[in-house]
């Protein structure tokens with residue numbers, strides 16, 4: 001998937017102001033950015049749901065603005081479940097969506113894959129929030145897509161449900177499905193994404209692996225410990241040498257060595273560019 005110089009305005013509001021992206025097949029790619037940064041608009045253009053004003057876009061080899069049904073069947077969009085399906089059971093709901101595709105995956109296999117086998121006969125309205133999002137994924141992948149779009153997939157999840165959902169996304173990725181994810185959770189991007197891009201004010205301000213984004217892997221380490229005179233903190237490029245020198249074989253009480261978290265790096269990036 002390649003995006004070059006993508007631009008989109010709504011009246012006077014410039015939502016996307018020249019976005020470039022290159023996402024490889026089989027990659028899990030996360031779009032990060034503050035509210036109103038232009039993530040949803042970008043994703044909607046890639047999904048073929050919104051017209052762009054300018055730029056070149058190629059998704060699975062086609063322009064989403066003009067691609068037809070065959071192309072649409074190759075992508076999966078995980079939407080929030082529509083409420084009107086609440087009376088259907090999980091299986092009925094997945095079967096209904098399968099009917100939209102010429103070559104859908106097996107309904108029960110997909111239900112198994114998202115971990116809802118025990119709930120297959122339950123009505124959609126009886127599912128918990130986390131289970132509903134699993135159903136949303138089932139509906140998004142029933143067509144056997146090569147590329148899946150996930151918009152803020154774990155908002156409102158409890159920590160355990162998030163971990164379980166991450167495992168589901170990883171298993172999807174392990175089958176070679178390309179995944180484009182938007183999220184506000186930096187730990188989610190770190191856990192799932194091969195690469196991330198940070199969008200601020202409609203532009204990509206940084207791109208890279210979660211480990212190296214914004215020079216993170218080269219950032220100085222913070223060494224903290226409790227000295228006799230009180231808590232001490234030092235920034236250093238060589239924490240091992242510093243600790244060896246400080247401790248001289250003694251224990252340093254409350255010693256910690258930290259590097260900027262992805263969240264620290266992200267907050268710095270969006271702060272700088274505003």
Ligand SMILES: Nc1ncnc2c1ncn2[C@@H]1O[C@H](COP(=O)(O)OP(=O)(O)OP(=O)(O)O)[C@@H](O)[C@H]1O
Pocket residue numbers: 010013014015016033034035036037038039040041042
């Ligand atoms: N349909 C629309 N009509 C008018 N303005 C819009 C429309 N959709 C988005 N915008 C504006 O475009 C800008 C980018 O919005 P967008 O939804 O793409 O951002 P986002 O990064 O997805 O934000 P969030 O994290 O809050 O979902 C915002 O200023 C928003 O108010």
